[in-house]
Amino acid sequence: MQKRDPESFMREEYEKLVAADLDWKLRTLEGPTGPRAVVDGKRSIVLCSNNYLNLSNHPKVKEAGRRAMDTHGAGSGSVRPIAGNMDLHEELERRIARFKHRQAALYYMSGFAGNAGLIPTLAGEGDALFTDELNHGSIIDGVRLTKATRFIYKHNDVADLERALKEADPKFKKLLIISDGVFSMDGDIAPVGDIANLAEEWGAMVYIDDAHGEGVLGEGGRGVASHFHVEEKIHVELGTFSKALGVVGGYVAGSNDLRNYALNKSRTWLLSGTPTPSTTASCIAAIDVLETEPQHVQKLWENTRFFKKELVSLGFDIGRSETPITPIMCGDPTTAKKLSQRVFELGVFALPIVYPMVAKDKARIRTIMNAGLTKDDLNEALAAFEKAGNEVGLLK
Numbered sequence: 487m488q489k490r491d492p493e494s495f496m497r498e499e500y501e502k503l504v505a506a507d508l509d510w511k512l513r514t515l516e517g518p519t520g521p522r523a524v525v526d527g528k529r530s531i532v533l534c535s536n537n538y539l540n541l542s543n544h545p546k547v548k549e550a551g552r553r554a555m556d557t558h559g560a561g562s563g564s565v566r567p568i569a570g571n572m573d574l575h576e577e578l579e580r581r582i583a584r585f586k587h588r589q590a591a592l593y594y595m596s597g598f599a600g601n602a603g604l605i606p607t608l609a610g611e612g613d614a615l616f617t618d619e620l621n622h623g624s625i626i627d628g629v630r631l632t633k634a635t636r637f638i639y640k641h642n643d644v645a646d647l648e649r650a651l652k653e654a655d656p657k658f659k660k661l662l663i664i665s666d667g668v669f670s671m672d673g674d675i676a677p678v679g680d681i682a683n684l685a686e687e688w689g690a691m692v693y694i695d696d697a698h699g700e701g702v703l704g705e706g707g708r709g710v711a712s713h714f715h716v717e718e719k720i721h722v723e724l725g726t727f728s729k730a731l732g733v734v735g736g737y738v739a740g741s742n743d744l745r746n747y748a749l750n751k752s753r754t755w756l757l758s759g760t761p762t763p764s765t766t767a768s769c770i771a772a773i774d775v776l777e778t779e780p781q782h783v784q785k786l787w788e789n790t791r792f793f794k795k796e797l798v799s800l801g802f803d804i805g806r807s808e809t810p811i812t813p814i815m816c817g818d819p820t821t822a823k824k825l826s827q828r829v830f831e832l833g834v835f836a837l838p839i840v841y842p843m844v845a846k847d848k849a850r851i852r853t854i855m856n857a858g859l860t861k862d863d864l865n866e867a868l869a870a871f872e873k874a875g876n877e878v879g880l881l882k
């Protein structure tokens with residue numbers, strides 16, 4: 487009998503991806519990310535980072551991190567329930583709660599860890615869970631870890647959600663509705679106000695993942711719940727520091743009950759180390775900046791409106807975006823890849839999004855605006871898209 491080769495499946499799978507041109511080809515940044523960065527040795531305008539407000543380069547955010555390294559060391563030495571709970575973590579959680587206008591917050595290693603660790607504790611056997619068909623992968627993984635019965639409702643379709651609630655009730659004990667606040671592939675916003683009102687009618691819990699809403703939507707960048715003025719009706723707001731806040735780490739914000747529960751139940755929090763003192767202090771400083779310097783969010787939106795308007799007048803289809811995420815629809819994957827490659831040669835870093843991340847005929851380049859880009863940068867990027875768009879036959 488032939489001996490097994492325990493690793494061969496990885497090579498075979500990888501070769502299949504390469505043959506289909508579906509493997510990730512990583513580009514490398516030398517030096518900091520920012521509105522402009524050196525990507526694969528080339529100085530480029532960056533239109534695919536989540537660093538919306540360029541806070542990763544803000545002097546206060548960097549200085550806070552440097553200082554905490556000196557005062558608190560490089561790591562916390564433990565998970566938080568044992569010996570790793572530092573004053574910095576507690577301070578950050580108070581600051582998150584204040585910023586989000588909530589009673590309390592709990593800081594996780596990442597937003598992904600928040601979803602994967604908390605969702606399975608909120609609904610179990612005998613409960614029903616309602617999830618938007620386009621929810622983020624970290625929600626999907628969290629949902630897969632529950633024994634709850636799942637109802638997948640049509641994207642942003644409140645009538646379909648209501649249909650599912652009717653179908654489920656009264657067979658289940660708890661009802662839990664989960665949605666992204668902003669959907670990162672199309673840049674559209676969930677009808678969080680309608681979802682919250684519907685949930686109230688049915689006594690359902692509402693869980694909103696606001697990874698792309700914070701620092702972008704709502705008063706002072708407080709996020710999608712603030713945007714719809716329904717903060718008190720959202721039971722769990724999950725957020726991240728890895729996007730507009732420019733650092734890394736996740737959190738959930740809500741009631742004191744939520745924090746007490748999550749802290750005692752969620753295994754990705756109980757059994758995983760803590761973000762470093764440096765990271766934690768930078769997160770505090772990022773909230774400080776959001777609370778004291780409204781110009782970053784304003785500039786983000788100014789840039790966004792200009793860029794969208796100009797793309798449309800050039801003749802591009804920008805889909806259904808309502809946020810600083812603006813897709814440039816290409817149709818087939820080959821066009822999207824060619825367009826991305828060509829604009830990269832022209833000095834613009836913007837990645838194609840293709841199947842399986844989106845439907846086969848919905849390939850696009852996804853651009854994400856940055857508050858640090860100037861009018862000249864945007865005009866340069868638009869000229870590159872115009873030139874490349876003509877070359878690949880997308881503009882007629």
Ligand SMILES: *Cc1c(COP(=O)(O)O)cnc(C)c1O
Nearest residue numbers: 596597598622624697726728736
């Ligand atoms: C990016 C993202 C996450 C993951 O956040 P991290 O803190 O980077 O792990 C979760 N949910 C959504 C909707 C996201 O876009």
